Amino acid sequence: MTVLKTEGLTKIYGDGQNKVTALDNADFSVEQGEFAAIVGTSGSGKSTLLHMLGGLDRPTSGKVYVENKDIFSMGDEALTIFRRRKIGFVFQSFNLVPTLNVYENIVFPIQLDGNDVDEDFAAEVIDTLGLSDMQERLPNQLSGGQQQRVAIARALAAKPAIILADEPTGNLDTRTSQDVLSLLKTSGQKYQQTIVMITHDEAIAQMADRIIRIEDGRIMTGGAADE
Amino acid sequence: MNKVRNREAIRRLALREMKSDRRMVFVLVLSVVLTCIMFTALTSVGGSLINGVQQETMRQVGGNRMAGVKYVLREDYEKIKADSKTRDVVYHTLVGDLENVKNIRAEVNCAGDEDAAEASFSAPEEGRMPESFDEIAVSTLVLDEFGLPHELGTKIHIELSVDGEITEHDMTLCGYWKGDKVSMAQQCWVSRDFADKYAPEPDTEFAFDGNIKYAGYYMVDLNFANSWDIEGKTEALLSRIYSDGENIPQAGVNWAYTTSSVDGGTLACGIVMLFVVFAAGYLIIYNIFYINISTNIRSYGLLKTIGTTSRQIRRMVRIQAAVYSAIGIPVGIVSGLMLGKVMTKSIMRIMNVYSENSYAVSTKLLALICLISAVFTFATVMISCRKPCRIAAGVSPIEALRYNETDIHTKKKSKKSAKVTPLSIARNNMMRSRKKTVTVVLSLTLSMVLVNTLFTVLRGVDEDKFIKDSIVGDIVIKHSENTQNFSDKIKGITPEMIGEFEQAEGAEVHPVYFDYGSILPDDEACEKVEMLYEKNKDSGDHMEDLKAAVERKKYQAYIYGIDETAANYIEAEEGSIDIEKLKSGRYVIVNTYLWSEKSEDENYVHIYHPGDMIELEDSKGEKHEYEVMAVGTMPYPLSIQMYGLFFTQVVMYDEEFKGLAETLGASKLMINTDDESGRVKEQCKAICEKDGSQLVYTDKQTYIDEFSGLMSMIKLVGGSLAGTLALIGILNFVNAVVTGIINRKRELAMMNAVGMTDVQQKKMLMWEGIHYAVLTAVWSVIIGSGLSLFMGKNMEDGLFFFSYRFTLLPIMICLLILLLLSAAIPYVSYKVICSDSVVDRMREN
Structure with missing residues (x-):
């Protein structure tokens, strides 16, 4: 089943002389349970692509379908609500809410939705990511790797259709990067979670099921990753 | 040493930066103008009043030399x-x-x-x-x-x-x-x-x-x-010239200088006012600068990254401050002078100052006022921008680029989990910077309490009480002589003049006669006076008068002669006033006054009581004996409104008085009339205005006008003070909210990214604002009630025309407004930052 699909996704910044085509007719799709890595150099348009996929930014033309729903047909408010239900984000700079503790950060999107937290599932996710001992700590008491694990837990806890990870290891050292990434991968497998990760780091990308290369806003390869 | 010629570059940068945000420049200049208006108004009112009093005293004294x-x-x-x-x-x-x-x-x-x-x-x-x-x-x-x-x-x-x-x-x-x-x-x-x-x-x-x-x-x-220290200089001069110490002549200091320039109370009051204005100006300018700096903090960080030093950034901010002053101060001075003129006029009206030329402001004084205001305003601006300046200069490039308030200044390492809602996040956010919360709540509370106090004062001022103690009857005529000079002889209003007033149709004239005399106290009274002396002998030299009174068995009496209508206005403290007894001429109403520094009420000491006999010597030297009918005081408006240090006031029937006095002259005329057309008033006024009459006319309307003048004065001063404080409070609040939102721009974007909708974010920010309002409400109700009770009681004692009524109504009304504001301001500020897309906001990292 295809969870994520793009059609002719194009983003142009500026106009006239200053016109920059950040994304040029990008077409690709991601299947349920797949772990895909989008790889490209700085300025290749990979961040723009990820922002489009997550509905953070609107394209100049083209469409994004998440679970067969054209996300840009929704208004901003509806899109935000859709995002917290269907898309989990993991950012390079962790982006935890500084005044909320670990547990609260994890269930933040669920509670914003006004839903009751599936406590068993949340506890399981927390346990999987090794955060059980630090549930009541505040973000400023955590290391970078710990913060990123909280961010991953936050993304998983809402049982989204897809997790978008934007350079999730960009702020971490090599060892921690490996740990966090394998956690991301194993938990993804465990919960049949579709994950799309962008990175410029080939070694990191190698851990994904599939690598999508992007250069100057164009998708170069979309084949299955080497096993 | 090489001097780097970078000043031009820095100046250009400072000016360029100002041009990029005209709205902010406008607000900053406005804050400087406001501060300058306050200073100018204060100095021009203060200056022209002090100068006026001095000029007036010099005219009285008849000389301007020191x-x-x-x-x-x-x-x-x-x-x-x-x-x-x-x-x-x-x-x-x-x-x-x-x-x-x-x-x-x-x-x-x-x-x-x-x-x-x-x-x-x-x-x-x-x-x-x-x-x-x-x-x-x-x-x-x-x-x-x-x-x-x-x-x-x-x-x-x-x-x-x-x-x-x-x-x-x-x-x-x-x-x-x-x-x-x-x-x-x-x-x-x-x-x-x-x-x-x-x-x-x-x-x-x-x-x-x-x-x-x-x-x-x-x-x-x-x-x-x-x-x-003119006195010291004069003494030094005399001892220089007459070094042998013989035949030193008399010397005197012009009291125009001593009364106006070295009056500690006025000086302290002026300094306090200056300080209040300074503090107000400081807070306003500081807040606006602070907002400005934190909005631009990234650009300062950037400047530092490319090599601008702290000193240069500080210079930039200072140049900007100087430019704001250069625009704001002249505008402020002109408006301030106009405001000052209006205020001085109304103060003069209330103070009953008639020689307007004494209060004219000379060019020299005007220049001084302008100079002082300009200097004070400039100093305030420079001092106010110091801290924001330091923040701008002290920022490290990295910090500036990530500047947000994620540093939580609490020692808390963990917190209990709770359900996350916009309200709960808002509550957590409030705890982030307690200092800021306290400042905002405090300044809002302050203005709230002030408004409440002002309202309490205005409500408590009792027109009827004021009028009653200012005038008795419809019209009071007095002789100008006995209000200005402390002459021993009250010339008074002659019977011929009284006749003229009686001619006016519909005027009912009740003269109040006055003469000095002496009390010849008996042994019992002497004993009481001696006791008074023993009790008070340490409280002033004038107590020696009491001793002298006992030794000579004689002291001063103020003798009034009144008719039955006037007698009705006297309230008996002891005994009762029987008009028929009074008319017999054998009975008198007495009270004894002894000057003391304590409050007014305690100045009356009771030596004689109803039933006592009192022996009086009139100005011709003849002795009379009367029985005390009651202890009571002449209503202030009908009294001669002068006080000796120690005297007994004796009020008798006017027919009896006519037998005592050497020259018969009324000190006051009380005129009652049923005439509504104002004809009687006009006639009386005309008589007073005749050449050489030296009569001063006052009627109820005069005092009603004076009262409304007084009220508008309180409203003007109190209102502008409360308004300024309210402005500061609101500015502090705006500052807190706006900087809070600007600094959390990224955090808010991130929350938006993980699914917090605009509606929820607005809700959260509005809850934050409402927290301020609620905290303010709690504190202002507590402090406001306390102050209201405390002040009310004190004012009731201090001001004769004040009757206290407790109220918190203004606080309630203000809170409603504050609640609306506290919800509206975050809403608007959020809208402003949302003009950037989520991605742009997140990228600011």
Whole structure:
């Protein structure tokens, strides 16, 4: 089943002389349970692509379908609500809410939705990511790797259709990067979670099921990753 | 050392940056203007009032020099003039007094020169000083007294008294000037030849002996370099000149200088006001600068990254501040002067100041006011921008780029989990920077409490009470003499004048007669007086009067004669007032006054009680005995409104009084009328305004006007103070909210990214605002009630026309507004930052 699909996704910044085509007719799709890595150099348009996929930014033309729903047909408010239900984000700079503790950060999107937290599932996710001992700590008491694990837990806890990870290891050292990434991968497998990760780091990308290369806003390869 | 020529670059950068955000520049300039208006208004009101009082006192005294040496000889004058520390030394020699004037006092003197005349406000405006033997220069008041035209060359017949010897002369008017009613005596200048003939310089030094002779002595007036410690300087001068310590002449300090410039209370009040304005200005400017700096913090970080030093950034901010001042201060001074003028006018109206020319602001004073305001405003601006400046300069490039308030200044390492809602996040956010929360809540509370207090005061001021204690009856006529001069003889309103008022149809005239007399206390009364002395002997020299009263068995009495209508206004403290008994002439109403520094009520001491007999000696020296019917005080508006240090007031029926008094004159007339058309008022007013009548007319309307003047004054001053504080409070609040939102721009974007909708974010921010409102509400209700109760009680004791009523209504109304504001401001600020997309906001990292 295809969870994520793009059609002719194009983003142009500026106009006239200053016109920059950040994304040029990008077409690709991601299947349920797949772990895909989008790889490209700085300025290749990979961040723009990820922002489009997550509905953070609107394209100049083209469409994004998440679970067969054209996300840009929704208004901003509806899109935000859709995002917290269907898309989990993991950012390079962790982006935890500084005044909320670990547990609260994890269930933040669920509670914003006004839903009751599936406590068993949340506890399981927390346990999987090794955060059980630090549930009541505040973000400023955590290391970078710990913060990123909280961010991953936050993304998983809402049982989204897809997790978008934007350079999730960009702020971490090599060892921690490996740990966090394998956690991301194993938990993804465990919960049949579709994950799309962008990175410029080939070694990191190698851990994904599939690598999508992007250069100057164009998708170069979309084949299955080497096993 | 090499001087790097980067000043131009920095200046260009500073100005360029200002151009990029015109709205912020406007707000900043506005804050400078506001501060400057406050300073200018304050200094111009203060300046013109102090100057006015000083001028007015100088006119009363009749001289503008700081000090005077009295009754000396020419050689003394020359020594004083030769002294290195004295300036502007002038003299006049004493000749005598004019005898053939009735309504004014006129001295005849010979001025040393034109400056001497100038120094006593008596320099001819028309014509010149006398030169030949029979020339004289006088004020227009003297001419009016003689009924002569204001024309040079007019012949004036004078009766001159030189130390009691009266001679008659026909003089020619050679100069005149506009006379000043305020001054105690009018000057008449004669020539040196004239003075030498009738009042030659004596051979001997002045002596206070049995037969004092003044004629021919020199009165020397002088200035020092400045008005600081004139008394000390004068003493030093005398000991320099008369080093042998013999025959030191009398010297005096012009009390225009002592009363106005060294009055500690006024000075302290002024300093407090200046400080309040400074604090207000500081807070306003500080807040706006702070917002400005934190909005631009990234650009400062950027500048630092590319090598701008802290000092250069500080310079940039200072240049901007200077530019804001350069635009704001002139605008502020002009508006402030206009406001000050309006305020001074209304204060003068309330203070009943009539000689407006004393209060005219000279160019020199105006320049001083402008200068002081400009300097103070500039200083405030510079001091206010110091902290924001330091923040801008002290920021490290990395910090600036990530500047957000994620640092939680709490030692808390963990917190209990709770359900996350916009409200709960808002509550957590409030705890982030407690200092900020406290500042905002405090300043909002302050203005709230002030508004409440002001309202309480306004509500408590009781018009009826004010009028009742200011005037009795519909109209009160008084003689100007006994309000201005502390003369021993109350000339009063003559029976003929009273007749004139009685002619007015519909006017019911009730004269209040007054005369001084003496109480001859019996042994029992003496004992009580002695006890009073023992109790109070430490509280002032004047208590010796009590001792003297016992020794001489005699002390001062204020005797009033009133009719039954006036008697009805007296409230008995002890006993009761029986009009029939009073009419018999054998009964009196008494009360005894002893001056003390304690409050008004305690100034009345009860020596006599109902049933006591009291022995009175009238001004003719005859003795009378009366029975005390009641203890009670003349209503203040009908009393002579003067107080000795120790006296007993005796009120008797007017028929009885007529037998006592030497000259029958009423000190006051109370006139009642049923006439609604105002005709009676007009007639009475006309009688008072007749030339030479010296009667002062007041009616209920005068006091109603005065009352509304007083009210508008309280409203103006209190309102602007409360308004300023409210502005500061709101600015603090805006500052807290806006910087909070700007600094959390990224955090908010991230929350948006993980699914917090706009609606929820707005809700969260509004809850934050409402928290401020609620905290403010709690504190202002607590502090407001406390202050209201405390102040109310004190004011009731202090102000006779105040009756306290507790209220929190204004706080409630203000809270409603605050609640709306506290929800609206975050909403608007959020909308502003949302003009950038989530991605852009997240990227600011």
